[in-house]
Amino acid sequence: MPQLDPAPWFFMFIFSWLVFLIMIPPKVLNFVFPNEPSTQSTEKPKPTTWLWPWH
Template sequence: MPQLNPAPWFAILIFSWLVFLITIPPKVLSHTFPNETTSRSTEKSKTNPWNWPWA
């Protein structure tokens, strides 16, 4: 039963994990998000009252 011999399968497992761990994280981390958060000032903006033309 050749499937019980762990020598080639263990090497394939380690090699495939190394490929995934080396190639995928830089690709994922290189994405930029379109909606970057901006810092808001703590001051409250002044709002003007609505002037109704018919009032």
């Protein structure tokens, strides 16, 4: 049964992981985010009550 021969499948497995680990991360890390993260205020906003119009 040729499916049990590991030679071509093992090569494809190693080659695909080399692509994932070597070529893809630098391409993903080169993206520039349009909005720089800013620090948020530590004060919690006061919640306003909801006035439900009961008809």
